[in-house]
Amino acid sequence: MEYFERHQGGERAILVSVSVNMLNDLDDEEFSLLAKSAGAEILHHMTAQRVKPDPKLFVGSGKAEEIAALVAELEAELVIFDHSLSPAQERNLERILKCRVIDRTGLILDIFAQRARTHEGKLQVELAQLEHLSSRLVRGWTHLERQKGGIGLRGPGESQLETDRRLLRIRMGQLKEKLEKVRQTRSQGRAARQKAAIPTVSLVGYTNAGKSTLFNILAESEVYAADQLFATLDPTLRRLNWDGIGALVLADTVGFVRDLPHSLVESFKATLEETLEATLLLHVIDSSSPDMLEQIDAVESVLKEIGADVPVLRVYNKIDLSGDEAKIIYAKPHQPERVYVSAHSQQGLALLRQAVQECLMGQIQNFQLSLKPAYGKLRTQLYALNVIQSEHYDDHGNLLLDVIIAPHKLEELIKKLHLPLHEILGERAVQFQAPLEEFEIKP
Helix, strand or coil, X not given: CCCCCCCCCCEEEEEEEEEECCCCCCCHHHHHHHHHHCCEEEEEEEEEEECCCECCCECCHHHHHHHHHHHHHHCCCEEEECCCCCHHHHHHHHHHHCCEEECHHHHHHHHHHHHCCCHHHHHHHHHHHHHHHHCCHHHCCHHHCCCCCCCCCCCCCHHHCCCCHHHHHHHHHHHHHHHHHHHHHHHHHHHHHHHCCCCEXXXXXXXXXXXXXXXXXXXXXXXXXXXXXXXXXCCEEEEEEECCCEEEEEEEXXXXXXXXXXXXXXXXXXXXXXXXXXXXXXXXXXXXXXXXXXXXXXHHHXXXXXXXXXXXXXXXXXXXXXXXXXXXEEEECCEEEEXXXXXXXXXXXXXXXXXXXXXXXXXXEEEEEEECHHHHHHHHHHHHCCCEEEEEECCCCCEEEEEEECHHXXXXXXXXXXXXXXXXXXXXXXXXXXXXXXXXXXX
């Protein structure tokens, strides 16, 4: 079943950005990219300044008449505002401009409608669109009943475009029930991973920061990645073996953006729960962007909104463009705070793996282990973790291994195999708090 109309052609659009004293400065380049991502043919980008928004038109009446004249001159089909407009403001503007008007929320929802590919993604987008449109029922649905679709119009099928609010509420209720089942399914999957003590590392970040490219390299996957906003919409999980850690689940999530519509955050909670339940968040940042600090604030704002209280490692990506060098910055000894990498040129990826290992496993130390021939299973597991630096035999036929690993991970492996800690580690066995008797081979 198709949930969205697919409009193939572009639409002739005029963009309007208004700098309001009470609002943050606007990113005109990002707004243009959003419009292009939706398929708009940008005819003109108009900017204006106001002390505060006009309650009727958002812009003043004089600026509205100026936009109307431009619409007539350029034969524009659509005017897109880089702001959230009230239903009354949209209605009043359409009356004056004599063309369709959509706001930033409608624009982002339209892009999501085009990007959704999975059943879950389509459900989430449709719910967000219906919640956005439900407040605009006062306008009537006639402008939404065109067969050709278009920016801001791609969405629920014809049967959902009726004027009956009751039917709209019923449809929204159905979508919420279906998404609740998705949430329960995801919850069961997370519970199974937690029971098996498998950590989850979730990639978050501003859209187009390079999350999917980094994900593909780390997971050896082929998730769609492109130099465009919201290239990835549906979450992707991959299980892999990470050096020094073992089994690990890596999750790629939808990119965030400034002023992400609240309705989208609500609708995508089933997806964002992968972020809430993660063991570690990798906040991927475009270090080459001139708006880097604003983008970091936007991501942290969304994480705060969804209540994500999870340890975060900042990953400054695209150092091949920014000119930074690959390095790890520590907040405290053995506590990485940020790491500088390039997913495109693969600079610093070894440092990223080391930083993730330290974040999840704690301080990494060098150990020299002495293994009797009967302890071969431990050697096999250490090789599986790729932590063995070198090995050789002593005069007594014991295997000597140099390993770099987190102490508690080494302790966990030795305990699991019921091996004698003091024989394997010698004097360094005293740094472990667990009683040695737990590790003795039982007769």
